[in-house]
Amino acid sequence: MTKKCIGCGSILQSDNINKDGFVKSSVIDKSTYCERCFKIKHYGEYSVLDKKIDTDGIIRNINSDNISSVVFLVDALTMTDTIKKYINKFKNNKYILITKKDIIPKSIKEKKLIDYFKNNIYNSDNILCISSVKNYNIDKFVNMVTKDKVRRLYIVGFTNSGKSTFLNHILTSLSKKPIITTSSVPNTTASFITIKLNERLTIVDTPGFIDDNAIYNFVDYSSVVKLYPKKELRVKTFQVRSGYAIVVNDILRIENISDKYNSFSFYMNDKLRYEKIKSKNEKLTILPSSTIDITSPTDVIINGLGFIRVSKEGSIKVYTVDSRLVTKRSSMI
Ligand SMILES: Nc1nc2c(ncn2[C@@H]2O[C@H](COP(=O)(O)OP(=O)(O)OP(=O)(O)O)[C@@H](O)[C@H]2O)c(=O)[nH]1
Ligand SMILES: [Mg+2]
Structure with a gap:
């Protein structure tokens, strides 16, 4: 057997x-x-x-289970447009959980995150922010699905969004053993893990989708672990004059290339090394770069690292390990 x-x-x-x-x-x-x-x-x-995770196969499988609901987990720090495409592939009744609320600065209120998600990514009345680490809103969610009489619930989402950690916390809250393996490297869960919570509800953990544009494709796994914040992050803000740049570890350089000053606020691991340098210093200019024109407050997302709020009009040049990591959205804050 x-x-x-x-x-x-x-x-x-x-x-x-x-x-x-x-x-x-x-x-x-x-x-x-x-x-x-x-x-x-x-x-x-x-x-x-x-x-290799067969994402289409997973989605087909779940869609063919017509008594099921899905809960789509989204890492609060890496909300990008790609998520929309994946959420829309599921035909089932859907819930959305924005995870890891504990690492987001308290100044960003829950409503702000949810409203941003509704207006820009996917509109639904079933969106909650959670933190498995702080046991925040986990019970509220379990009560919600119980009230809705969900019988089978698939936990889906990108790798590292916290699916298995979330299920472990549900198990713990029911005095069961948190048996599922979790880790900060991609693809920890390899196949469906079906857990019957009680006579009414079965929960299925699933392998996470791989985002081709996320940082774990471009740096080694020990760096992935170091770069990601572990605790509530403290925002680092720099006033950056024309002809200056901010360099973060050996991974990111953001340069103000317009003639006016700008302000860069880093919503990423504050334990990294941040350094203000003159643009003529060539540090990290060997990395691929892209130029972004800013016309209104903008978040420049570095997929898997976090984002930088750029508050003033002007142009910036972003150097990082691969240009595919870099996207922008109108500022969430
Ligand atoms: N700060 C914080 N970290 C979390 C939270 N939930 C999960 N994590 C961390 O995020 C990383 C990924 O967690 P997993 O539960 O393994 O993620 P997953 O979605 O199951 O990943 P795959 O199995 O690869 O699809 C781990 O390092 C967790 O400790 C949370 O609520 N807060
Ligand atoms: Mg997992």
Whole structure:
């Protein structure tokens, strides 16, 4: 009989060490986790899944389950337009959860995030902000789906949006064990993980979608972990005169190339190294760049890092590891 890893959903196997679900044949009978999950859980090792996630297959599968609802999780720090396309692929009854509220500065109120989402990404009455880490609004959401008599709920969304962490917190709140593996590298969950919460409600965790334009495609995984904020971030604001730039670690350079001063507020990990330099200093100019014209307050999103609010009109030049990371939206704040 096939047995699944309770941490990531892979079928346990001893044939190929490089494939998902591997455990040594000597321990396969008594194993509940695959080797990769065991390493992540016990040693914090960032082993990466060697399997391409079949996003279309996942969506087809869920859409064919007509008694189901989906809850789409969105990382509050990386809300981009791409999300819209994915949400629209689901035909089921939908809920939206904006996750990781605990890392967003308290000055950005929940209503602001939700209104922004409704007006710019997807309009729905079923949107909540949550934090699994702070146990914020998790019960409210469970009560909502219980009231709506949802029988099967799929947790979907991009990788790292916090799906498995969220399900673990639901399990904990019901005095069950938080068994699912979570990590800050992409593709932690490998396959569907079905958990019957009670006679009425079954929840299914799913593998996250990969965003081709996110930072984890362009830097190594240990950097992904370091770059992302772990706690409520403190906004760093710089007044930047013409001919000056701000450099962040070895990953980002933003230059004011217009003739007036501008103001850059960084909504990203404040523990990174921020440095104001003159534009003639060539630091990081080796990276690909793009020029952005700003006509009204704009958020420049660096997909997977956070965003920079640029408050004044003018042109800026953004250098980072790949130009595909860079998009803009009218400022949320
Ligand atoms: N600060 C904060 N971090 C969170 C929260 N929820 C999840 N995380 C972190 O986000 C990272 C990704 O979490 P996962 O639960 O593994 O994400 P996932 O959506 O299941 O990812 P895949 O399985 O790859 O699709 C981990 O480092 C979590 O600790 C939250 O509410 N607040
Ligand atoms: Mg997961």
